[in-house]
Amino acid sequence: MGRSIEYMEGSEASNQLLKNKYNLHDSPEAKTAALRREQRTGERVAQNPLDRIQNYLNRFHEIIDQDTPERSEHALDLIKGRFHRKYVIKPNEIPEDYFENQRRLAREQGHGDIQIDQQTRKQLTEVIIADQTSSLDKWMDYLSSSDAPYSDGLKYWTLRSVVDMAEYDKDRKTYPQRSKGTTKPFPDLNREALAYVLDAVEKKYQGQKSSDPEFDNILKTENFAKLYAWAIEKVTPASEEELSATNGAWVKYNQDSDHMPLVQSLQGHGTGWCTAGESTAQTQLQGGDFYVYYSMDKAGKPTVPRAAIRMEGGKIAEVRGIAPEQNLDSGAVHIVEEKLTEFGAEGERYKKRVHDMELLTAIGNKVQKALMLDRDELLFLYEVNTPIDGFGYGKDPRISQLRFGRQPYDDLPIMFECTPDQIAHKASEIKPHTKAYIGPLEKGIFNRLQQAGIEHVYTSFPEGKIRMQKLEIGGKSKQQLVAEMKQQGINIYEYAQQMIDSPDFTTLPQKDDIDLVRLTVQDLGLKGTPTTDEVYAKAGELGLDLCPAEVGPHLRLKDTNQPLGEWYFIGMKQIADRVGYPGVFYLARDGDGLWLSDGWARPDDVAWSPGHEFVFALRKETETQTLKTPGLFDRIFKR
Template sequence: MSFENPDFLKKKYQDLHTAKEVERAALNTERSVGEDVGQNPADRIQNYLDRLERLALDPDKEQPRAEMFGGESRPRALSLLREMVMNRYIRPHQEKMAEGAARVEERAAREMGLEAHYGEQELEQRGDIAVEDLEKSLDQWISYLSDANEPYPVWFRYYAFRNVLDLGDYDKDKGEFTKRSPGSFHLFPDIDRGALAYVQQMIEASKDKAVLERLQQAQKSAALENIPDEQLITQAKAKQFANLSFAKQYAEAIKQSGEITPEMREETRGAWVKYQKDTDPTALWASLQSKGAAWCTKGFGTAQTQLQGGDFYVYYTLDKQGKPTIPRVAIRMQGDNIGEVRGVLDNQQNLEGNMIGIAEAKMNELPGAEKYKQASSDMKQLTSLEKKTKAGEQLTKDDLVFLYEIDHPIEGFGYQTDPRIKEIRDTRNPEADMLMVFECTPQQIAHNPQQINESTKAYVGPLVQQDEQGKTIPIFELFQQYSLEHLYTSFPEGKIRQYNVAIGVKNKAQLKQELDAKNIHIYDWANDLLESKDFTTLKTPEQANLARLTVKDLGFPQGATTDEIYQRAQELGLELCPAEVGPHFRLSYTGRDLSYTGRDWIGIGMKQIVDRGGYPGVFSLGTDSALLALDANGARPGDGWGPGGGFVFCLRKKLET
């Protein structure tokens, strides 16, 4: 039987076919295609999953993109889904989360002999932090499960995400998850990609005889036909597993993952093994079972899919018997080029410090290594800083500029930032480090507009402040007046990035031609704005000096409307950008200023252009690991934007004297 039609979901959720979202999907299909989905539960669920795939995964990249995940570009429908989830599961419980977190922190302070008490204002701030942290942890799940490049069928993505929302903390001693209570301030669990792959393959084995037989044969082949009966996956075991709750399935999968001990991590001797494209995945799959690698390749179906895409290399270090069996580095080829490089430092699959040189040497033998040169260089430097820190050595200015990502984000090989960055920063005093980074004294760092003068070298503080008359101080005019280079709302995370973009001279046809030549995708909505009579370009060259700000930077921690954002930007001494900044900026911006993963989104703060449907929009720059795009977003005066949304505005031109 095919597992595309998920009988599993129908049995797990017996009323799913009558759920509102499934009913709406059926109505939408009937309206758009003119076909009646019918009342068969399996057909209705499959129709719902098909619609989810089109809207949330957008495999054909038909939708305009929208800002998500603090700057990531994803299908617009997915951004709406995200807001719905946040509004239902997180934001309504902010007050309860703040109180819970505050009580825990107050108790911890008392145990240390410190006096701590949260007043009303502190509780509100703690609630903001709790919501932001929870959104980030849930965003990781949304981002991963909505990535069309990941090898999961839609039914499993739905199943995993629906249940993650109910997962509490993982108790490592008991090997189980607690149930999440409304208002919990605890983060959502980490993603263990290997465990997810295990859950998927066991559920499929419970329903699909061919999958089960394939797994059994793989187990027998890996064990040279000597596998004990109690270790063999049977249909009864698979069905028993499938009938468990997701919390128990995920916990069991984590227990099956195995562990790489500290002693194992110290070992660097080993050997590379190449698994040839289009070969049987059994050997690759078997080599990863219970070995502590959180790679999705631990799923048999995933291993098969990845080998269909290209060769697969694994570096195994020596085990206690002196045999190379411990997987430490994976290099997956996509066609003729390196597709990804992963390690086993953490669940985000970062490389361990002592594996970087080994991985780099292998990559240099393979096509496509150029893409990873910056990551290799950065990881070597990070490892050097880690060793210096452990040895108690002093860090230089160059070390700190790198550590605090002053010039560029530290690139790595995992899904998220290398955890060693935070570990090293946690040992530092940022206030003291700022002085070395900016080469200044404490008096040369201003924390409010009144402190800015001729000797100021950096500003670290809130942008929105009022004068004695209660008016917002145009702080960017002060920054320009005193030529301040280092601007932060907080150090180091709150850097205000600035860009110089050449505009003018080129007409819309030339701009579109250059975008096409650079393989930059122009979404239909952006093309609408480009083709509008209201889109014009300057005849002469000009420099647009841009400042990038989040809605939160502008003084709106809960988000704001388009009009509120534009008004505040102008109060701060900024101006709306000419519309042509959109395509010009897209041509020069790589999308890697905030994240080495290449996921980014920037809205252009510009006067709205009405599209052919009568809807006002602005240009936006969408970036992910595989796509640079010029897009557009709706920007009616009352449209709301989340606090993490980012815009660029022009610095107000200095008057000629």
């Protein structure tokens, strides 16, 4: 007799959808999941089709729902990698007529009859793949987040549909079917339109009908592409005339109140907020109060949603606007800034975001007037010293828009206060007067950079910034380090504490300075998703060593201005926690403050994504050249 499976609310209805559309219960992947469960627990999954589907979907929770945000992110990266390999176009799949079309467009734009050589072809290919990867990741990030309170079945149906859809055809008002040679990105994610669709499907299986007969007819097909296209057309963004009016009123929707007034006030306004969906609004109001600012409509009534502040657990969970990626439009920034003062310390956390949005608007105004940007404005726009923080899910699109058309290499001498010949692009170009290096990393590069005293180092500008700094370590016991972190209000994750308690964690008796280098897996020049061993070996080739374990706590105490949402790993010899998992320290900052945590780092099977950041120690020149003694990497990887 098979054991029954537990369902989350709404799952049985959505699982019925998957049974009807895909016979998912009888698929090879569902059968494999059932076998895996039996082998792991000794319990057989019942033959009930809905149980078998839910058992398969539960596997994704097991993978993603880890005990730290970093582990969940890492697990999601592994799933993303599988989707990228399966659904993102490969270089050899790009049809030749795509490149011919680029030549035709160039002629039409007055560039003449250009030739697409191998380098240009490579660059165009990289853009296609990057755009497809990014557009698919947005769906996966959202559907795996707590902001998407839908059943697993609906999420599966959505994602399985999206990977078969091309970009929206505005003339035909349809999403064409993707083919193997489709070069366009995956569909844009509109959370509001998605909420309409998924709410409607849930209601259908509850025996309810929508108020629109046309939509009901499409709903019968259970065709996500058609339903999403219909919803996209119904989502009408505010007009420029409506956006020009900023006077209005804030409305507070109390926690646990009826969610329908909030839903009805948002639907049809094209905010892009998932809160326009009934399920999401209900879930969010269960978590806390919800504030919406409505500006005046043409009739002089406050009905146009412009900004929202969502509370959860007594804290501000998010601030959203109606600009692209749910950033604040320029007219709403001051309104939100004033409102945030009512939230005390919670509002203070958002001050930098308000400042950044105001400065971005000011820069945009200068560019429109064809005025020159000064050094500070350029440093801000290129995010040289700190990231630009906005209120949306992604980067404010104005950043890329303002950078587009600029010549970075004309701006670099202004930012770095140097002449063009003081910027090196190859190791052989580094001279005593060099002020900046923008180029590939190669063996011995870091010692050359240090000897020349070069402050600005990039593998590519502005994305590939390499951070180099000195850190004082030693002179403190592990107990003193823990006490200082607690005194500063730093959170220490329990497994990180276990690593500190381990006899493998030691500290130097005397103080000493260590030079650190922080860079990404991509900066190292590694492709794909390398293992920990491969990351460490490549760093060793470049003249970097593993950090002493005490770098983790010492750097945590020093890096108190870490941006919200950022996290990076310490490249160190792994220390096992109590259950034997080998880990390294990672430093993070989230809504609960600064963290010293641990990340899994098994030597041969952890796949690191290109954007993962590591901190390594710069190997001292005396170790490699004067004393000729092997570095830490050589000792670890010597076979």
